[in-house]
Amino acid sequence: MKKKLLVIGLSIYIAATMVACGGHSQKEIDLRDQGVEALDAGDYETAIKLFDKALSCSIGKVTDLEIDINYYKAAAQFKSGDFEGAAATYEALIKYDGDNYEPYFLRGSIYASEGEVGKAILDYDKAVEVDKKNYLLYIEIYENLDSLGYTDQGKVYLNNALQISDKSAEAGYYKGRINYMLGQTSQAQELLQKAVDKDIVEARLYLAKIYQDQGDYDKAQKLLEEYAKSEDVTSEALATLGDIEMANGNYENALGYYEAGLSLKSIDNMPDLLKGQVSALEHLGRFTEACDALTQYLESYPNDEVAKKELIFLQTR
Structure with missing residues (x-):
């Protein structure tokens, strides 16, 4: 998991460090690692306690280790509802x-999730001030705000990113991606094609999305297959490949792509992959396997009412 998910008062721990165990002690590191294990296991209260114990082992000087521990602690606090x-x-x-x-x-993302969009925007503005050419940051801010219903506020950040003076190939890729998000297809296609020509691997994924939207599945598939062979392949690309194969009626190939996505260590779109897997299995007539896969999906996403109805259907097959 990303440590960058959320953290606290280092000053709280500084007061306690005068009687603690010393610098980068192995105990501090071990407690940090145990806390991370508890965090990954979903035992957030235990994780917070372990991070507190780890921080009590510092000697008062805030180092990269204490900062790292606090990022993890904040993530545990956020996930616990605090x-x-x-x-x-x-x-x-x-x-x-x-x-x-x-x-x-x-912190801005916490404020946004709590409906305090004014405070969120102040923090987001400060974040982009600190890292002005971090295009992915602008995209993530937009996605956060959009998911909470603040789409117009989010689009401001996308448009601001397009105004950055930057002629690099990477900038062209990100600006093409942002144009695509804003529905500016012709600009996106032009910029993404230039990025592909300059061998920006990930640009193939977003250019393929444009071709897929246009119904040109052959061009989309060619780009995605090239992308899938790269070391940078993502679960999102494999899901898109699966979707294209589904649209073309190649259900066995589609299933292979979905399952390849599910086998990756880093998965950003688990629901899409699982639902794609279920659909491919259904189309192949493998209803028992589809039922098992959908049951697995609902264990992780129990509020999906459509999936619940689909499970009832599969159980009658």
């Missing part, structure tokens, strides 16, 4: 890691 505590942790991180955009971005 939004106020997580925001306070990020506030402290701003003091000690203020040259980094992350504490501003993460």
